Amino acid sequence: MNTQLAMSRRGFLAGTAVTAGLIALHPFSARAQANQAHLRIMETTDIHVNVLPYDYYADKPNDTMGLSRTASLIKAVRDEATNSMLVDNGDFIQGSPMGDYIAYERGMKKGDVHPVIKAMNTLGYDCSTLGNHEFNYGLSFMDKVLAGANYPFVCANLIRGTELAANPRDDKLYLKPYLILDKQIKDGSGAEHPIKIGIIGFVPPQIMVWDARNLSGNVATRDIVQAAEAWVPQMKEEGADVVIALSHSGIDTKKTDMMENASFFLAGVDGIDAIFTGHQHLVFPGPKDFQDLQGVDPKKGTLQGKQAVMGGFWGSHMGLIDLLLERDGSKWKVVSGTSEARPISERKGRDTVATVKDEQKVVEAVDAEHKATLDYVRRPVGKTSAPLYSYFALVADDPSVQIVSQAQTWYIKDLLKETQWKDLPVLSAAAPFKSGGRGGADYYTDVPAGDIAIRNVADLYLYPNTVRALEVTGAQVKEWLEMSAGIFRQVEPGKADQPLINTEFPAYNFDVIDGVTYRIDLSQPPKYGVKGEVLNAQSNRIKDLMFDNKPIDPAAKFVVVSNNYRAGGGGNFPEINESKVIFEAPDTNRDVIVRYIVDQGTINPSADANWSFASLPNTSVLFETGPKARAFIGDVKAVKIEPAGEGEGGFAKYRIAL
Structure with a gap:
């Protein structure tokens, strides 16, 4: 060859266009023979x-x-x-x-x-x-x-x-x-x-x-x-x-x-x-x-x-x-x-x-x-009756994740209605993409009520992933959530102001599953590590996992709609891989959200608080989010949040009483 x-x-x-002495020479240049x-x-x-x-x-x-x-x-x-x-x-x-x-x-x-x-x-x-x-x-x-x-x-x-x-x-x-x-x-x-x-x-x-x-x-x-x-x-x-x-x-x-x-x-x-x-x-x-x-x-x-x-x-x-x-x-x-x-x-x-x-x-x-891109992203596609924001996406059910789940569920139910899976209950898994972290204190979704443009949809869903539907059991739903709960540090009951988030855990792997209700017990150690490895096999952070107001049946079958990354094994979630895929959609998740908004005309993205932290008396945790989060504290359900001072790099600290 x-x-x-x-x-x-x-x-x-x-x-040597620059005159010697006007620039700081690298030592290698200064001493090269x-x-x-x-x-x-x-x-x-x-x-x-x-x-x-x-x-x-x-x-x-x-x-x-x-x-x-x-x-x-x-x-x-x-x-x-x-x-x-x-x-x-x-x-x-x-x-x-x-x-x-x-x-x-x-x-x-x-x-x-x-x-x-x-x-x-x-x-x-x-x-x-x-x-x-x-x-x-x-x-x-x-x-x-x-x-x-x-x-x-x-x-x-x-x-x-x-x-x-x-x-x-x-x-x-x-x-x-x-x-x-x-x-x-x-x-x-x-x-x-x-x-x-x-x-x-x-x-x-x-x-x-x-x-x-x-x-x-x-x-x-x-x-x-x-x-x-x-x-x-x-x-x-x-x-x-x-x-x-x-x-x-x-x-x-x-x-x-x-x-x-x-x-x-x-x-x-x-x-x-x-x-x-x-x-x-x-x-x-x-x-x-x-x-x-x-x-x-x-x-x-x-x-x-x-x-x-x-x-x-x-x-x-x-x-x-x-x-x-x-x-x-x-x-x-x-x-x-x-x-x-x-x-x-x-x-x-x-x-x-x-x-x-x-x-x-x-x-x-x-x-x-x-x-041309500015024209493209400013194009209105519908309206939202409430603000879409992700400031609290890692600590409470969140409208920016909720709307993704609503759109995914709407889409897949229609596509599966004439298939062998038409009678299975549909759940939706979605994660926050803009939740601070390395992106900085302004790296959050923040869309006011009113018109939604394509730029807002791209803001909700950053990647051109395509929709996938998986068939899983109730037991696998629980393990899926156990993996997601690895984003939280273990908390000592009765102790104040403990750090909550494991910053090594990617926020895009914090899947919230809509269609079930559950609580997360932070006193338990994480069952899985960042790479999906088993850390504490006997740990059970996911409590009171319910479907249709009843404890979930470990053997029951469900359809979970997600994306090609997760369905292909991305994030190393236990038993979640291509072998579970029953439907590969031709559309991107982002396009599905646009279609859903167009279909609905006006969407209601209010979070339904289907998950929360388990109660731990006399215990509090701290987390960091964008400084603009203060305006939305009153909207957060099922958790008590209060300001706790300034963080580093422009972030703001907040306290949650568990």
Whole structure:
């Protein structure tokens, strides 16, 4: 396989346009000798079509996001670097209303250039890999998007067809597994030398579960590390001096087959020099994420001693790895490195302050699509008789989750009415998507009573998941809820102001099941861990689980409507997987909500308080939510909530008396 690609020096050699002394040189540049060179490699990751610093869901500017801001960081590094490269780590096609507008409204004809690609084409990328969300709109759509890029894509573990070869090198891959770029690099004396830089890419194997509707029968995936062990030696055989891994995969130090977050073990593959990670929407290196993991240094930014970086999400950070290279004969080798995740904004008190301005060429590239997206998301579809908000979605039955369940139940009952499941009771599982957390103190649904526009529906349901119906037993409903209840910490009875939320548990895995009633006993330890592992087999947090005002029959059968992520095993809920699926709907959950609102004209999203916490006398817990929550305290049923001061990062603290 001839995977060498001759590249222009333009964009790689930035020269010395900035007068020495006006910029702070990186130590590698300052001390590089005649046989040494400083290489700066920049990363974007998980852009999710957030090209501009604009939150379409809230319909207002947002200084924490936007590739146009990240582009200013890229320009600054290029201006101060002699040798620089730019790579992207995937998840660029889907994730904002602009992405949905292109996929569902405008479409992609042959020759069209997707707006995120228009923006990225202005920045001079050397290479990109694929993320799992590239497949959300189907392979044909993805192919059209990739065709518009003026830079190449690589992926070493995505196979065209369903057959895996005995040797991974014999797989019929969907894209090239890697590229070897022939470049010129300037050393410490100013002399230029040839260098071969290899770039290899990887996607989470779980795409086959998450997007089975689009991928089943069309492609297959391999384990990330297995693919790397096969292809990296060939890269070295073809003369790669430096090997860079674009890993759309996070960091986990517990080894399993077909790992979703395999970057740590990818770093252990001989021949790989630097790892660009993503997928988890976290920051590495840094003071908050990936602490206390053996072999992971969140200060130096190393995995098993190799430089790595994870540049946040939505353009929030630019990942940067600096490598000091040394020439040994005609070859180059890495002798030292540093990593940095450089942010586009910072917190000052309760405010977020931009640290860079927009790069205008990026803004101009998507001006037409930005305006069209604004028109798209502002289109009214109906009315709501009460506000829709998610400030208390993690602590009480919630209107933003309630309306999703109402729409899902309405939809699936109609579709199943002529089937063998027409007489089974229908339950609905839904989780909050905007509930603060890493999204910040403003990351909540907040829709006033009155007109509902498409932007509000997108705000209620962030992802283009598709509807799935599952047949489960009463016993499995209980275990489903036991898993969901893992979001809460265990509480000591009789003690005041204990922390409530386990922040390691994703809020999108906190499913509320509508159609049954139940209470959650916080004095019990969680039965399941974040990854679905059994922690306390005898624990029973779910109390008084009732259907039709009677204790649920463990053997009774129910239809539960959810989404393709959960039905495909996403979240690792016990016994919830594709084997339970009885109906795969062609429609997205978001489209179903729109249809429901149109059908109803005016919706009533008032929560019915079908779940609550079990009583624990003289016991209280604390949780954090957005400061705007105060206006809705009086609407919350079945739980007593009161303000308890300010939290960190702009959040507000609230107390619940159990």
